Structure formats: C-alpha cells, structure tokens
Amino acid sequence: MKNLVWLASYPRSGNTWFRLFLSSILSGNSRKDLNQIEVDLLSNSRRMFDELAGITSSELANDEINNLKPAVFQLLSCESTDHQYLKTHDRFFLNSAGYPVFPQEYSFGCVYIIRNPLDVAVSNAHYFSKPVDEVIAIMNNRGYALNVSIDCLYPLLEEWIGDWSGHATSWLNSGVRVHVIRYEDMISFPVETFSKALKFLKIKFTEERVSIALSETSFETIKKSEEQFGFKEKLQSCNSFFRQGKAGGWKTFLTELQIRKIAGDHREVMERFGYLEPGF
Amino acid sequence: MNQQYYYYKAFGLVFKSCIEHPDFIAEAAISEPDCLISFGSVPHKLNKPDALGGVYQLQGRQFFLRIENVGRYLIENGDKITIERLPGATDREIIVFLWASAVAALLHQRGKLIVHGSSIMKGENAIIFSGPSGSGKSTIASIFATRKGAMIISDDISAISYDPLSEVPFVLPGYPLMKLWRDSSDKLGLEWDDSRLIRDRVNKMMVNINDKFVNHSVPLRQFYLLSYINKGPGAIREVNGYKKLELLTGKIFRKNYLKKQESGTIDIFTEASKILPKIRICTLQRLLGIGHLDETIEMIEQDLMQSGIISGIQ
Structure with a gap:
C-alpha cells in the first residue's frame, strides 16, 4: 500500500516546523509539549528499525542496515492503512543491493522542504557549533553523513545527507511523487503554502483550521515550548533547537567570499528555486 | 571424523x-x-x-x-x-x-520471559537495566561490576523465571561476556583489541567477564527502564499499577518474535503479572553521553539505598 509519506529536507530547513504544523492539523488541537506530537516517526529511528527488522542494528554494518531498510519500511507500511509520516534527512539513494532505501511502491509521496543554502549554512553553523567555512565545505561533500557510529553508538541510525544540491535533486529525481515547499514561502505566504501541502497529502482542512494550526506553531509559541519542556531532537551541545525562525539572516552573517563559494557550489539548484539572480 | x-x-x-x-x-x-x-x-x-x-x-x-x-x-x-x-x-x-x-x-x-536488559547482582539482589540500544545498559552494568563490587548476571538479554513455591522471581545467568563500544571500553579502562571485535566491520568489542560473572539465579528486586534526555538533570521515578505491566512487557526482547504464537504470548503475560508485585520498577532518565555516566551511577546508588535494595555499607 502506498501510505508512506517522506518529510524530507537537508538539516535546518524547516522540517520540524512543518511536522509541528501537520501534527496540529491531524490531532485537531495543539500540543504544548513539542515532545508529544503526532508526527514523530523518524526514518532513522534505531528503535523502529530493530523492532521491525527483528535484529539488533548495532551488530550490523551500515550497508547491511541500508539493505534491510526497504523491508522495514514495507513492514511499517503494512501495519497501517493510514498515512505514515516519516521525517528524514537522508538523501534518496539505492542501497548496495541496488534497491531504493525508500521504496517507491509503498510511498504515497514526499514533501520536500528546501531553504536558501545561504541561510542553511548559517543555521547549521550555529546548531552544530561549527565554523561556517566548515559547514560550507560539508554542504559540498557528497559523502557527508550524520550519526556515524564509530567509537560509540548513536540512538539514531546513520543518515547519508551528502551535498546540498545533490540532496534536493536526489529526491526530485527519485520517482516518488514530490511536493516542494520553500522555507521562505512558509514564512511569507504561510496559509497558501501550507494549504497546498495539505492538498498534496489529501488531508481535508479549512482555511480557519490552517490559521489556527499556524498560530499554534508560530515561532514564538514553539520557542516558548522548548524553553519550558525542552525538545528531544535537539543536540545536547546546542542551546536551543529553534533559533530565529527567519529568512535572510545570511545577509548580515556571511562574507562576500562565503556567499560566492556557496553560489558557485550550488548554482544550478539555487537558480532553479529562486535563490540566485541569473548572472550572479 | x-x-x-x-x-x-x-x-x-x-x-x-x-x-x-x-x-x-x-x-x-x-x-x-x-x-x-x-x-x-x-x-x-x-x-x-x-x-x-x-x-x-x-x-x-x-x-x-x-x-x-x-x-x-x-x-x-x-x-x-x-x-x-x-x-x-x-x-x-x-x-x-x-x-x-x-x-x-x-x-x-520455550515460553521464557526475556527482557532487553543487562542485569547485575548487588548484595543478594538482582537489578536489571533495560532500555533500547544505545541507552547505556551494558555500560552501566559494567561500571557497577568494575567499580561498585557488583557481579554480572547477564548482558543485553535477561531471562526471568518465577518460582511458584517461594513466589520469588529470579534472573537466570546468561553468558560471561559483554559487548562494548569503544567509548565504554575506554571509560572502564579496558585495552582495546581489534581481534576481539564482534565483526570486522562493527566496532564493538567482546569482553570476557568470567571473573565478574554470577553462575546462579539471583532474586530480582529492581528493574530500571533507561531513557535519555538532552537537557536538565536526570531523574528516577517509580511506577505503579498497570504501568508496571506495560513497562515490563514493553521491554520483552524481540517481542515481535511472539506474534501469532498466542499461547506463548499468554504464558509470558501471565508470568509477568506474577512477577510484578515482587519487584520495584522505575524509569531512569539520564543525560546522553559517556561524560554523564558518573552522575547516573551516583543517582542509581542513592535510589537503591533509599529504597532499601542495597545498604550503605556495600
């Protein structure tokens, strides 16, 4: 059954905001505690993998885990007739057995959230406490992965993120139905942008309900909730998951050289999504 | 031949x-x-x-x-x-x-009740540390064994049996072996040996614990369910009522292996319900990371003393 919905994005692109909004719409009410939301499945949950695969992932090599993931997602799909929403920062890729890790035949579709890489660089630098030049290099690294268990075991499975442009194009060319949302449009045209996503997901809604959900998941509200209850997805080393919730912060943060480096690395995809003026 | x-x-x-x-x-x-x-x-x-x-x-x-x-x-x-x-x-x-x-x-x-957890003997009592992979079960059990005078009963899988005559639940001894990641091994001061990796491509080492292994059943008194948090102090909270059953049966090792084996499933739930009145069950939230383990160990020791499961002189 095609009921898996991938909520995919490069890290720090608005994925969590979208999930909070979707949770509010699906539950019909707000959750004051961000840790109790409806849409909380993570595609790289070690616990979910171990349960559905029936094996301890910490005793498998990463390629063996990726070879089992299609079966795990198939089992997840078969357990319910409803949509199963899964957040992922993985790029779309084939495993070493040659099969898509995210099986098309069980996928309803993908909501791909994209954000100006200039802002992505700034946000990731703050979140991972890394120099922005290092983040810019990571954003151009095809092999980059998160949660790589070398000397210790992470509660989450490894995610192959790769480079920023390749991340976006991998999902766009995946063969899964994809609806793209620009983070900047989530901020500037929220009702229209979120409503279109709900239509894509075939979720019934009213404009009034969308407005309520947006109010319940406004940046101020979720920031306050994080201060009160914490947020389980936050890195321990980072002060807060939700930082500014704005677009365009790069203008006062990045140097001319850094801007040109990002534009040079990601020109094609940036132009495609309106993040670069032609000829920049 | x-x-x-x-x-x-x-x-x-x-x-x-x-x-x-x-x-x-x-x-x-x-x-x-x-x-x-x-x-x-x-x-x-x-x-x-x-x-x-x-x-x-x-x-x-x-x-x-x-x-x-x-x-x-x-x-x-x-x-x-x-x-x-x-x-x-x-x-x-x-x-x-x-x-x-x-x-x-x-x-x-065989209808045995097995939970995902590592168990130790402290004093005359068995304590199980349960939780998902990466929650620190083996590492906490190892620290108790190497620094706090405890012995290991089982690592990763703990089997519980109930003696109907004495009405006492026991943890059965597993294997004299632990599987540890590099950070835990370093924390315990063990020498890393690549020839003892569980597999060539998985950085987890087999550690022989024959000298710290209990080869007999031990009465079960305490069950901790570990989880991690990324902010604030850790906490131990005792659970009661139906939550105890939910929590214990939720940690049955490879529970999915029981699907459709209805009689086996019923046996195991019956077994669990007999055990529950005899043991204390707590959730244990701790900060993620090897650097916070010492405070976790201290918190557990205090809890065990306050609940009377161990005495201060051990």
Whole structure:
C-alpha cells in the first residue's frame, strides 16, 4: 500500500516546523509539549528499525542496515492503512543491493522542504557549533553523513545527507511523487503554502483550521515550548533547537567570499528555486 | 571424523553446540541437553509464514533467521538450532547472532520471559537495566561490576523465571561476556583489541567477564527502564499499577518474535503479572553521553539505598 509519506529536507530547513504544523492539523488541537506530537516517526529511528527488522542494528554494518531498510519500511507500511509520516534527512539513494532505501511502491509521496543554502549554512553553523567555512565545505561533500557510529553508538541510525544540491535533486529525481515547499514561502505566504501541502497529502482542512494550526506553531509559541519542556531532537551541545525562525539572516552573517563559494557550489539548484539572480 | 560438541549452560538450559564459543565456560557432556545446535541445511525461507520481520519468519514452532553475509538459522520446537553458514562468514560472526537472536527465539519457543536488559547482582539482589540500544545498559552494568563490587548476571538479554513455591522471581545467568563500544571500553579502562571485535566491520568489542560473572539465579528486586534526555538533570521515578505491566512487557526482547504464537504470548503475560508485585520498577532518565555516566551511577546508588535494595555499607 502506498501510505508512506517522506518529510524530507537537508538539516535546518524547516522540517520540524512543518511536522509541528501537520501534527496540529491531524490531532485537531495543539500540543504544548513539542515532545508529544503526532508526527514523530523518524526514518532513522534505531528503535523502529530493530523492532521491525527483528535484529539488533548495532551488530550490523551500515550497508547491511541500508539493505534491510526497504523491508522495514514495507513492514511499517503494512501495519497501517493510514498515512505514515516519516521525517528524514537522508538523501534518496539505492542501497548496495541496488534497491531504493525508500521504496517507491509503498510511498504515497514526499514533501520536500528546501531553504536558501545561504541561510542553511548559517543555521547549521550555529546548531552544530561549527565554523561556517566548515559547514560550507560539508554542504559540498557528497559523502557527508550524520550519526556515524564509530567509537560509540548513536540512538539514531546513520543518515547519508551528502551535498546540498545533490540532496534536493536526489529526491526530485527519485520517482516518488514530490511536493516542494520553500522555507521562505512558509514564512511569507504561510496559509497558501501550507494549504497546498495539505492538498498534496489529501488531508481535508479549512482555511480557519490552517490559521489556527499556524498560530499554534508560530515561532514564538514553539520557542516558548522548548524553553519550558525542552525538545528531544535537539543536540545536547546546542542551546536551543529553534533559533530565529527567519529568512535572510545570511545577509548580515556571511562574507562576500562565503556567499560566492556557496553560489558557485550550488548554482544550478539555487537558480532553479529562486535563490540566485541569473548572472550572479 | 566425529563432530566435536561443546556444552554450555545459559538461561537455565544446557546447550550442546557444534561451534565453540571461546569465552563461554564449557560444561561436562550430558546425554540429554535442552538444545542441540548443529550445522546443516537451512531453507531460504519458510512456506506461508504466520509472521515475519526484516530478517525473520515464523510458522508454528519454527523460527527462521537470515543474516546477510553471515548465515541462516532455523530454530525449532524450543530444542534445536540448525545453522547454514554463508560463504566467507567467520565463526565469530556466526556466534554473535546464534547466542543473541537465535537463542532469544528459542527461549520464546520455550515460553521464557526475556527482557532487553543487562542485569547485575548487588548484595543478594538482582537489578536489571533495560532500555533500547544505545541507552547505556551494558555500560552501566559494567561500571557497577568494575567499580561498585557488583557481579554480572547477564548482558543485553535477561531471562526471568518465577518460582511458584517461594513466589520469588529470579534472573537466570546468561553468558560471561559483554559487548562494548569503544567509548565504554575506554571509560572502564579496558585495552582495546581489534581481534576481539564482534565483526570486522562493527566496532564493538567482546569482553570476557568470567571473573565478574554470577553462575546462579539471583532474586530480582529492581528493574530500571533507561531513557535519555538532552537537557536538565536526570531523574528516577517509580511506577505503579498497570504501568508496571506495560513497562515490563514493553521491554520483552524481540517481542515481535511472539506474534501469532498466542499461547506463548499468554504464558509470558501471565508470568509477568506474577512477577510484578515482587519487584520495584522505575524509569531512569539520564543525560546522553559517556561524560554523564558518573552522575547516573551516583543517582542509581542513592535510589537503591533509599529504597532499601542495597545498604550503605556495600
């Protein structure tokens, strides 16, 4: 059954905001505690993998885990007739057995959230406490992965993120139905942008309900909730998951050289999504 | 040439095994072991399985396990495990999955209550640290064993039996072996040895704990469910009422292996409900990371003393 919905994005692109909004719409009410939301499945949950695969992932090599993931997602799909929403920062890729890790035949579709890489660089630098030049290099690294268990075991499975442009194009060319949302449009045209996503997901809604959900998941509200209850997805080393919730912060943060480096690395995809003026 | 067999005792059973485990303590040969482990032909799948997962299928009293690059295992009737080795698989890889998932399936077939947790003996009492992979079960148990005078009863899988006469639940001894990641091994001051990795591509080391291993059953008094937080101080909270049942049965090891085995499932829930009044169950939230372990250990010790499970002089 095609009921898996991938909520995919490069890290720090608005994925969590979208999930909070979707949770509010699906539950019909707000959750004051961000840790109790409806849409909380993570595609790289070690616990979910171990349960559905029936094996301890910490005793498998990463390629063996990726070879089992299609079966795990198939089992997840078969357990319910409803949509199963899964957040992922993985790029779309084939495993070493040659099969898509995210099986098309069980996928309803993908909501791909994209954000100006200039802002992505700034946000990731703050979140991972890394120099922005290092983040810019990571954003151009095809092999980059998160949660790589070398000397210790992470509660989450490894995610192959790769480079920023390749991340976006991998999902766009995946063969899964994809609806793209620009983070900047989530901020500037929220009702229209979120409503279109709900239509894509075939979720019934009213404009009034969308407005309520947006109010319940406004940046101020979720920031306050994080201060009160914490947020389980936050890195321990980072002060807060939700930082500014704005677009365009790069203008006062990045140097001319850094801007040109990002534009040079990601020109094609940036132009495609309106993040670069032609000829920049 | 006659096949050589090795006899091992674990979880209250005697296994007659065709494959040696270098860290297990061999027992004298007996004529009627509880389980025979042998190499042989194993089918690629079961016909019309009742239930399946990513690596397993089950049908009636047959359980099939397939591990890529390692082997296929067939577990039958609670007394037989057949292994077909895949090309290139080492003995070390074969035994990793044999003594974990394959034996877990066998214990389920025998109706044993097994939970995902590491258990220690402190004083005369057994304490289980349960939780998902990466929650710190083995590391916390190891620290208690190396620095706090505790002994290890079992790592990763703990089997609980209930004695109806004394009405006491016991933790049965597992294997004299722990599997630790590099950060935990360093924390314990152990020398890292690549030749003892559980598999060449998995950075987890087998640590022989024969000198810290309890080879008899120990009365179970305390069960902690570990989880991690990323902010604020850790906390231990006792749970009561139906939450105890929910919490204990939620940590049954490989619970999915029980699907469709309705009678077995009922047996296990009945067993669990008998045990619950006799043990204290707590959730234990701790900050993630090896750097916060000392405060976690201190918190557990205080809780054990306050609840009277251990005394201050131990």
